[in-house]
Amino acid sequence: MILYFTGTGNSAYVAHTIAKETGDSVLSLNERIKNGSMEGISSEQPLVVVVPTYAWRIPRVVSDLLTQIHFNGNKKAYFVLTCGDGIGAAEKYVKKLCKEKELEFMGCAPVVMPENYIAMYAAPPKEEALKIISKSEPTIEDITKKIKERVSLSNQRITFGGRLLSGIINSFFYTFFVKAKGFYVTDSCTSCGYCVRACPLNNIRLEDRKPVWGKECTHCMACICGCPTKAIEYGKNSKEKVRYQCPEYPMK
Numbered sequence: 001m002i003l004y005f006t007g008t009g010n011s012a013y014v015a016h017t018i019a020k021e022t023g024d025s026v027l028s029l030n031e032r033i034k035n036g037s038m039e040g041i042s043s044e045q046p047l048v049v050v051v052p053t054y055a056w057r058i059p060r061v062v063s064d065l066l067t068q069i070h071f072n073g074n075k076k077a078y079f080v081l082t083c084g085d086g087i088g089a090a091e092k093y094v095k096k097l098c099k100e101k102e103l104e105f106m107g108c109a110p111v112v113m114p115e116n117y118i119a120m121y122a123a124p125p126k127e128e129a130l131k132i133i134s135k136s137e138p139t140i141e142d143i144t145k146k147i148k149e150r151v152s153l154s155n156q157r158i159t160f161g162g163r164l165l166s167g168i169i170n171s172f173f174y175t176f177f178v179k180a181k182g183f184y185v186t187d188s189c190t191s192c193g194y195c196v197r198a199c200p201l202n203n204i205r206l207e208d209r210k211p212v213w214g215k216e217c218t219h220c221m222a223c224i225c226g227c228p229t230k231a232i233e234y235g236k237n238s239k240e241k242v243r244y245q246c247p248e249y250p251m252k
């Protein structure tokens with residue numbers, strides 16, 4: 001079974017691309033998180049977890065969810081991390097999670113996809129994004145082949161720098177950067193409610209027909225990148241930037 005979490009579609013695209021070849025069923029963790037469902041997961045096939053990289057680790061909302069869910073059936077677990085650049089020492093933490101859950105760790109592989117973190121960096125325009133996605137195809141094919149053959153993904157080389165990024169910098173990032181208070185809405189808002197539906201953490205509500213953000217945010221970028229009228233900004237950081245959604249897996 002393929003489990004995915006996504007903010008802007010990259011990981012959903014990779015999950016469905018793998019599923020097309022393996023014939024596995026696909027389950028959205030966004031829906032699980034949104035509905036607060038902790039129902040156990042039973043799968044005869046290995047688990048394949050496809051998620052974005054947040055500060056050189058799997059998203060905290062995903063590790064928290066996986067910790068709470070009971071897994072039945074096949075104990076093999078593969079992790080595929082879509083990223084804009086690199087995953088640091090994410091593998092170390094995923095291995096630990098597998099040990100806690102009594103899952104057999106089958107490897108953790110990065111897939112470089114277009115950057116989506118527009119609260120901090122810039123996302124590429126559509127043509128450039130399509131080139132990056134096309135370049136990722138051999139990596140996705142290789143991962144899929146290994147999953148089908150039930151062999152481990154190659155071990156990632158874990159460097160001292162990677163350990164720092166996935167360790168102390170990851171904690172620093174969640175403490176100081178992952179906040180919803182930077183979000184605001186402009187007059188272009190049409191009160192369509194898309195952002196409310198898209199937020200996996202139910203962190204957005206409409207008040208007087210305008211979105212208001214609560215404190216439960218994981219910076220997934222689904223709201224700001226998915227707003228059909230580009231009415232959402234994040235401080236000054238998002239001004240004039242491309243709103244990214246995976247062109248191969250539009251989220252609407």
Ligand SMILES: Cc1cc2nc3c(=O)[nH]c(=O)nc-3n(C[C@H](O)[C@H](O)[C@H](O)COP(=O)(O)O)c2cc1C
Nearest residue numbers: 007008009010011052053055056083084085086116
């Ligand atoms: C909060 C946040 C943190 C991120 N941290 C990293 C990172 O540490 N390394 C990296 O290469 N990309 C990072 N990115 C980029 C995403 O991992 C990448 O664009 C991913 O494919 C987005 O997947 P999605 O479209 O499924 O949400 C980050 C993006 C966000 C929103």
Ligand code: SF4
Nearest residue numbers: 189190192193195227
């Ligand atoms: S998605 Fe955009 S237009 Fe729709 S309610 Fe949210 S901010 Fe307004």
Ligand code: SF4
Nearest residue numbers: 199217218220221223
């Ligand atoms: S508020 Fe926006 S960025 Fe934060 S979790 Fe919800 S959709 Fe993602």
